Amino acid sequence: MTAMSTDASNDLQMAMTVARITQALSQEIVLENLVRTLLRLALEVCGAQRGTLITRQLGNTLRTEACARTGPAGLSVQMSGLPPAADEVPLSLLDTVIRSREAMRCSIDEARMSHADDPYLQQALPHSLCCLPMCKQSEVVGVLYLEHALPAGDAVQAQFALLQLLAAQAAISLENARQYAQLVEENALRRQAEQTMRRSEEWLALGQRISHTGTFRFNHRSGALDWSDEHFRIFGWEPGTVTPSGKLAFSRVHPQDRGRFAQARADISQRDLQVDLEFRIVIPERGVRHVVARGWRTGDEEVGTLTDVTEVKAAESALRAAQSDLAHVSRVAVMGELATSIAHEVNQPLTAIVTNAGASLRWLARSEPNLEEARTGLKDIVQEGQRLGQVIRGLRALVKKQDPVFAGFELQEAIEQALMLIRTELDLHQVIVRLPDPAPGIQAYGDRIQIQQVMLNLMLNAAEAMAQVEGRPRELGISVMAVPGGRVQVSISDSGPGLSQASRDRVFESFYSTKTNGLGMGLPISRALIESHGGRIWADAGSPHGAIFSFELPALPGN
Numbered sequence: 001m002t003a004m005s006t007d008a009s010n011d012l013q014m015a016m017t018v019a020r021i022t023q024a025l026s027q028e029i030v031l032e033n034l035v036r037t038l039l040r041l042a043l044e045v046c047g048a049q050r051g052t053l054i055t056r057q058l059g060n061t062l063r064t065e066a067c068a069r070t071g072p073a074g075l076s077v078q079m080s081g082l083p084p085a086a087d088e089v090p091l092s093l094l095d096t097v098i099r100s101r102e103a104m105r106c107s108i109d110e111a112r113m114s115h116a117d118d119p120y121l122q123q124a125l126p127h128s129l130c131c132l133p134m135c136k137q138s139e140v141v142g143v144l145y146l147e148h149a150l151p152a153g154d155a156v157q158a159q160f161a162l163l164q165l166l167a168a169q170a171a172i173s174l175e176n177a178r179q180y181a182q183l184v185e186e187n188a189l190r191r192q193a194e195q196t197m198r199r200s201e202e203w204l205a206l207g208q209r210i211s212h213t214g215t216f217r218f219n220h221r222s223g224a225l226d227w228s229d230e231h232f233r234i235f236g237w238e239p240g241t242v243t244p245s246g247k248l249a250f251s252r253v254h255p256q257d258r259g260r261f262a263q264a265r266a267d268i269s270q271r272d273l274q275v276d277l278e279f280r281i282v283i284p285e286r287g288v289r290h291v292v293a294r295g296w297r298t299g300d301e302e303v304g305t306l307t308d309v310t311e312v313k314a315a316e317s318a319l320r321a322a323q324s325d326l327a328h329v330s331r332v333a334v335m336g337e338l339a340t341s342i343a344h345e346v347n348q349p350l351t352a353i354v355t356n357a358g359a360s361l362r363w364l365a366r367s368e369p370n371l372e373e374a375r376t377g378l379k380d381i382v383q384e385g386q387r388l389g390q391v392i393r394g395l396r397a398l399v400k401k402q403d404p405v406f407a408g409f410e411l412q413e414a415i416e417q418a419l420m421l422i423r424t425e426l427d428l429h430q431v432i433v434r435l436p437d438p439a440p441g442i443q444a445y446g447d448r449i450q451i452q453q454v455m456l457n458l459m460l461n462a463a464e465a466m467a468q469v470e471g472r473p474r475e476l477g478i479s480v481m482a483v484p485g486g487r488v489q490v491s492i493s494d495s496g497p498g499l500s501q502a503s504r505d506r507v508f509e510s511f512y513s514t515k516t517n518g519l520g521m522g523l524p525i526s527r528a529l530i531e532s533h534g535g536r537i538w539a540d541a542g543s544p545h546g547a548i549f550s551f552e553l554p555a556l557p558g559n
Contacts (some may be wrong), residue, residue, distance in 0.1 A: 086119050275293070290308070417452065494542065
């Protein structure tokens, strides 16, 4: 009866221990807390002095989670997270347990006999050890390694059975804790991604607000349309106050631009296409705004941007006005420099008119008037008057401030008029002009006055460059020709000292001049005028002397 009572008491105590172990392990879900609890329970159950928990990771790699020791101060647990080292645990013994999936309990001497080459087992160690695999559905998820101060024979079977129960429960708890840790990590990554996305959206919204650029997305199959907040604002609505629709956007398009807008929408609705469209919208209390829309369609999906360029347009307009004012001032300055030449050009026909008028009067005052001579004198007066009118009209056109007028004009005629204004200046410098071969019909498309200003700048620069030339003719060459691509080219050459490569690279820069008293504005203004016509201007070295300045312009369409 005493023996039966003792067995019953032991069974009750073991059941209570199992319940306590199961409850303690099942309550821990955080991996570090579970590891500490597991090692504490393992050392308590079998009275071990040292224990190590090793888990199996993806790729079958091993990691030491923690190592526990008992001492005078009680139990201490040190977390690791590193691969198991050969001087910390018997690696060959661990490998055997993992492969066999069977628990091992033996003395140190027995372990050394079966694993003679293991360096860890050659150290001074306690009397016995236990190594238990932790299996979940026949898969080893970890190993519990324990060292005991008592001989292996003194370790009762009940303790070993409890350890096996503990290992089985620990495998389940470890897997749950690992999944929980993974879930926590995934949630953290998700929150981080959400925060990153929110920051990106905030930066995108801020960038759209600063650049006045909105975005839109339209599904041609479902008809779903989305606008960004800035897209709402560009059209004059606060975000979310209206439902985006094509009809709503069309209502704000300028009446004169609705045809182009509707055609662009019709084109992109028929096929995959990229559309760039600049148009105006009318916003109550804000007036007319200029916008640029860019849309891309692939399949049913269309995405695009809408940018408010009103301020850019205003800045461009102000720049053009400033360039126009600068060009006008430059023309007036050139006229001032040519005052003597202009006076001579005006005085010559006036003198001829007065002389012919006096002679004609004398021929008519004779007793027998000589009508033929008088008629000849009157014809000369008409010719000189027409010449004077051409000079005055040319001067008025050059000094008059007006908006550019783009039209077709004869290049050779424009060159001859420009030469007429500077003929006295060229004669003063003893410059020989080589006029182009007659090229009637070569017409450029642009503002005649601005192009003549460029010609005057280049001709005067050439004359000044040859002012000090001695020992060879001072020749000003002018050529006109049509070039491929629907363009015409004018070249003005001189026989002066020429330009160095460094000067040719910088000669069109503002305030750069090769002349001692030059302001460095004539050529930059010329470049701005030519480029505003869609042309280009450049400088080359002459042969064997001098420099050649050439510019291209669009030809009159159909010319």
